[in-house]
Amino acid sequence: MGIHPDGAWQQEQLAQIYLATDGRLSFVGDWHVHPAGGFGMSRRDRRTMAATVDEPDSRLAVALMGLLAQEDEHYRLGMWTLGDRRWPFGLPNAVRLPTTIWTPTAGEAFWVRLGIA
Numbered sequence: 001m002g003i004h005p006d007g008a009w010q011q012e013q014l015a016q017i018y019l020a021t022d023g024r025l026s027f028v029g030d031w032h033v034h035p036a037g038g039f040g041m042s043r044r045d046r047r048t049m050a051a052t053v054d055e056p057d058s059r060l061a062v063a064l065m066g067l068l069a070q071e072d073e074h075y076r077l078g079m080w081t082l083g084d085r086r087w088p089f090g091l092p093n094a095v096r097l098p099t100t101i102w103t104p105t106a107g108e109a110f111w112v113r114l115g116i117a
Contacts, residue, residue, distance in 0.1 A: 029064030029081075039069040041080050041094035049082050050092045065094070077101065 014027050029052065032045075041049075045065055052063040062082060068075045083093035 027058065028060065029066070031066030031068070033075075034067060034069040037070055039067070039071070039076050039078060041065060041067070043091060045080075046082070046092045046094050049080070049094070053082065064097075 049063040065080045067078050079097040079099050080094040083095040
């Protein structure tokens with residue numbers, strides 16, 4: 001069980017959304033779960049964000065990474081972006097962003113209007 005990413009399918013979906021919205025909706029980053037805890041960006045997470053920005057086709061100046069990390073009986077939600085790319089030993093620093101939990105109303109939920117939900 002679990003999620004098995006399909007990069008080709010994901011890229012196709014991103015391209016279709018980008019074209020259908022004349023570039024108004026675009027990929028800005030990714031998210032993942034740390035089911036065993038650990039509320040912070042690992043080296044692999046930081047390298048992934050850097051690789052996303054470094055990919056010319058991404059057209060991104062910055063990348064975002066979301067994280068759900070299990071703590072006891074609940075999960076914590078956080079968002080990060082890259083900081084100083086020269087931080088020790090060439091690994092980029094991850095900077096935690098302020099995060100607010102928000103439940104959209106029916107009028108705010110764009111995916112309902114797009115027929116995704």
